[in-house]
Amino acid sequence: MKKHNFSAGPSILPQEVLLKASEAVVDYNNSGLSLIEISHRSKDFVDIMENARALVLELLGLEGKGYKALFLQGGASTQFLMVALNLLEKRAGYLNSGSWAAKAIKEAKIFDDVYEVGSSKDANYNYIPKGYEIPEDYDYFHCTSNNTIFGTQMKSFPKTNIPMVCDMSSDIFSRTLDFSQFGLIYAGAQKNMGPAGTTLVVVKEDILGKVSRKIPSMMDYQVHIDKGSMFNTPPVFPIYTSMLTLEWLKGKGGIAAIEKENEKKASIMYSEIDLNPLFEGFAVKEDRSLMNATFNLTNDNLKDTFETMLKEAGISGVNGHRSVGGYRASMYNAMPIESVKVLVEVMSELESKA
Amino acid sequence: MKKHNFSAGPSILPQEVLLKASEAVVDYNNSGLSLIEISHRSKDFVDIMENARALVLELLGLEGKGYKALFLQGGASTQFLMVALNLLEKRAGYLNSGSWAAKAIKEAKIFDDVYEVGSSKDANYNYIPKGYEIPEDYDYFHCTSNNTIFGTQMKSFPKTNIPMVCDMSSDIFSRTLDFSQFGLIYAGAQKNMGPAGTTLVVVKEDILGKVSRKIPSMMDYQVHIDKGSMFNTPPVFPIYTSMLTLEWLKGKGGIAAIEKENEKKASIMYSEIDLNPLFEGFAVKEDRSLMNATFNLTNDNLKDTFETMLKEAGISGVNGHRSVGGYRASMYNAMPIESVKVLVEVMSELESKA
Ligand SMILES: Cc1ncc(COP(=O)(O)O)c(C=O)c1O
Numbered sequence: 001m002k003k004h005n006f007s008a009g010p011s012i013l014p015q016e017v018l019l020k021a022s023e024a025v026v027d028y029n030n031s032g033l034s035l036i037e038i039s040h041r042s043k044d045f046v047d048i049m050e051n052a053r054a055l056v057l058e059l060l061g062l063e064g065k066g067y068k069a070l071f072l073q074g075g076a077s078t079q080f081l082m083v084a085l086n087l088l089e090k091r092a093g094y095l096n097s098g099s100w101a102a103k104a105i106k107e108a109k110i111f112d113d114v115y116e117v118g119s120s121k122d123a124n125y126n127y128i129p130k131g132y133e134i135p136e137d138y139d140y141f142h143c144t145s146n147n148t149i150f151g152t153q154m155k156s157f158p159k160t161n162i163p164m165v166c167d168m169s170s171d172i173f174s175r176t177l178d179f180s181q182f183g184l185i186y187a188g189a190q191k192n193m194g195p196a197g198t199t200l201v202v203v204k205e206d207i208l209g210k211v212s213r214k215i216p217s218m219m220d221y222q223v224h225i226d227k228g229s230m231f232n233t234p235p236v237f238p239i240y241t242s243m244l245t246l247e248w249l250k251g252k253g254g255i256a257a258i259e260k261e262n263e264k265k266a267s268i269m270y271s272e273i274d275l276n277p278l279f280e281g282f283a284v285k286e287d288r289s290l291m292n293a294t295f296n297l298t299n300d301n302l303k304d305t306f307e308t309m310l311k312e313a314g315i316s317g318v319n320g321h322r323s324v325g326g327y328r329a330s331m332y333n334a335m336p337i338e339s340v341k342v343l344v345e346v347m348s349e350l351e352s353k354a
Numbered sequence: 355m356k357k358h359n360f361s362a363g364p365s366i367l368p369q370e371v372l373l374k375a376s377e378a379v380v381d382y383n384n385s386g387l388s389l390i391e392i393s394h395r396s397k398d399f400v401d402i403m404e405n406a407r408a409l410v411l412e413l414l415g416l417e418g419k420g421y422k423a424l425f426l427q428g429g430a431s432t433q434f435l436m437v438a439l440n441l442l443e444k445r446a447g448y449l450n451s452g453s454w455a456a457k458a459i460k461e462a463k464i465f466d467d468v469y470e471v472g473s474s475k476d477a478n479y480n481y482i483p484k485g486y487e488i489p490e491d492y493d494y495f496h497c498t499s500n501n502t503i504f505g506t507q508m509k510s511f512p513k514t515n516i517p518m519v520c521d522m523s524s525d526i527f528s529r530t531l532d533f534s535q536f537g538l539i540y541a542g543a544q545k546n547m548g549p550a551g552t553t554l555v556v557v558k559e560d561i562l563g564k565v566s567r568k569i570p571s572m573m574d575y576q577v578h579i580d581k582g583s584m585f586n587t588p589p590v591f592p593i594y595t596s597m598l599t600l601e602w603l604k605g606k607g608g609i610a611a612i613e614k615e616n617e618k619k620a621s622i623m624y625s626e627i628d629l630n631p632l633f634e635g636f637a638v639k640e641d642r643s644l645m646n647a648t649f650n651l652t653n654d655n656l657k658d659t660f661e662t663m664l665k666e667a668g669i670s671g672v673n674g675h676r677s678v679g680g681y682r683a684s685m686y687n688a689m690p691i692e693s694v695k696v697l698v699e700v701m702s703e704l705e706s707k708a
């Protein structure tokens with residue numbers, strides 16, 4: 001049976017990427033060797049790394065603008081700490097728009113003073129805080145573009161003269177933005193870019209070098225930049241698979257093309273949530289995420305019926321996060337519109353049954 | 355042509371492991387989904403993680419002895435820093451037996467006082483320092499069991515009452531040892547355990563919790579222990595492939611069985627280096643590594659001939675590290691004795707030609 005994988009991350013990847021990645025594990029490029037058993041200093045892998053780094057800047061429209069792309073380890077959770085280590089000298093402003101933002105705040109507080117410029121914790125993060133001020137004497141401002149757990153997404157970003165740092169783990173490469181408004185962007189690979197095990201960092205080099213603390217080598221963006229993202233052994237397979245996914249995206253027409261598909265998928269999904277009386281959305285409408293749609297049943301008695309129907313339709317990964325409950329349909333770049341239609345079909349079938 | 359892969363890391367893995375890993379990238383266990391697109395919180399992946407962690411303790415003979423196994427990210431280079439963050443309160447003793455040891459020392463010095471109890475830097479690390487003292491009031495003692503670059507290996511470990519921390523990146527699971535003499539063992543996966551992208555940490559839980567600094571979550575061993583090595587999204591594919599390699603090793607009879615093969619391979623290799631007048635070993639004999647044999651041509655004029663012959667025999671990855679020069683044959687667990695024989699054959703052919 002065809003599977004429809006709505007997992008929030010690690011999550012769906014393009015089928016052609018999976019096939020190429022699988023092949024490389026046995027024999028890379030007819031070399032007679034597996035991709036995962038060759039030196040990371042070999043020309044084969046250095047080419048992969050450089051291609052992946054270049055594709056990132058090309059797709060984001062950041063070529064020649066002073067940015068460097070790095071493929072690191074440790075997940076976005078390690079970036080919570082690296083951002084503060086590299087940029088926090090006195091005080092930073094954070095937007096508390098979800099649990100991941102709150103964790104970023106918690107880790108940064110270990111190093112210095114952190115101020116919440118805005119928060120939506122009061123409403124279990126079902127909206128994006130707005131109308132806040134960002135003091136111009138702060139070291140940087142940190143926000144989360146898409147709140148994976150709550151299904152909210154920043155539709156616009158504040159204007160500020162201090163570096164803007166953004167956790168784009170769950171919506172990078174999914175929509176057109178002026179990416180040059182950010183000083184630093186980071187994202188765990190395991191949503192729109194590749195498998196778990198590598199973390200993308202895109203940093204404007206001139207925001208670095210301004211803190212007085214001594215930074216351990218593995219935590220120092222400048223060290224990784226100077227070594228071409230190969231200070232130590234990089235996670236070869238996750239980077240190769242990310243490169244394949246970036247090539248796939250480029251082949252589809254880049255971010256502008258995928259954005260149109262993502263808008264279509266989300267609109268089908270949210271229409272059903274709104275029009276079907278058995279469902280209601282969790283996030284406020286104006287802040288709804290194109291990537292993660294969060295919703296609940298209006299009648300809890302239908303839970304078992306609905307979940308059986310989902311299973312029978314081959315739908316997996318739609319269970320909501322424990323801090324929100326209900327359901328969450330993650331519709332990342334690689335999700336075909338057909339899968340969204342199958343889910344919506346099941347929802348409307350439930351209505352006709354009920 | 356059959357390839358003989360002597361790469362120092364990432365390095366050779368068992369063929370059956372590569373095949374199974376490749377299959378899982380397309381379809382895991384006939385689930386219809388790829389291993390790399392399912393949630394790390396799914397039963398499928400939690401089972402993999404728990405199996406891998408259990409296999410580590412079983413193979414090392416550390417079950418029921420207060421140890422925990424963790425699969426982290428960041429490579430052994432991140433352990434240089436995590437060890438110090440978690441264990442260094444006042445002063446630690448380090449054995450400087452190679453470039454990796456020197457890097458471990460450099461990173462630890464950022465946090466506190468570090469003392470080199472012994473060093474072989476004077477002879478470009480061609481031997482293991484011996485006869486040193488370890489003060490009993492230090493927080494811990496750090497050593498490197500196998501010096502990948504220089505081809506030296508510690509044949510015995512000092513007796514001490516303070517926790518002994520060991521970087522076993524390049525010889526873990528290759529020889530029997532009383533692993534309970536160590537308080538903490540770490541190893542990048544990409545030699546004897548799996549692909550690049552995960553780092554094994556085996557820690558005796560009771561050595562933790564003794565430092566006063568606030569440790570960032572991702573750097574805190576206790577946090578990872580408490581979360582079953584899933585504090586954040588783990589590197590799914592590297593961990594799965596490591597689990598397969600550990601199963602393969604268990605199937606072969608465990609460390610004791612593989613140790614015999616490793617001794618045989620090394621003895622064939624070193625015999626040729628010693629008996630063939632065209633070659634000489636780099637490391638002093640008593641400290642020679644069973645994993646990485648370092649050697650030079652006695653006549654530099656034969657360089658091109660030798661390297662052409664290597665290529666023609668399908669041999670790759672024997673170039674020495676730039677800080678030593680010459681050649682390095684890495685003979686990790688997965689390397690078949692046949693490949694060593696092919697290399698030795700080429701060396702002896704060179705002699706008959708010259
Ligand atoms: C927005 C966001 N930030 C951070 C994280 C944490 O990422 P990681 O597990 O790679 O540390 C996630 C994970 O889902 C996320 O969605």
Ligand SMILES: Cc1ncc(COP(=O)(O)O)c(C=O)c1O
Pocket residue numbers: 232233234363428429430431432454498500501502503521522523524542543
């Ligand atoms: C003994 C030893 N320690 C540490 C490292 C560094 O490992 P990583 O590249 O995973 O940081 C290596 C890499 O070859 C090594 O051989």
Ligand SMILES: [Mg+2]
Pocket residue numbers: 097098099100101146147148149150
């Ligand atoms: Mg969130």
Ligand SMILES: [Mg+2]
Pocket residue numbers: 272273274275276277278279280281
């Ligand atoms: Mg409705």
Ligand SMILES: [Mg+2]
Pocket residue numbers: 451452453454455500501502503504
């Ligand atoms: Mg070394």
Ligand SMILES: [Mg+2]
Pocket residue numbers: 626627628629630631632633634635
């Ligand atoms: Mg000789």
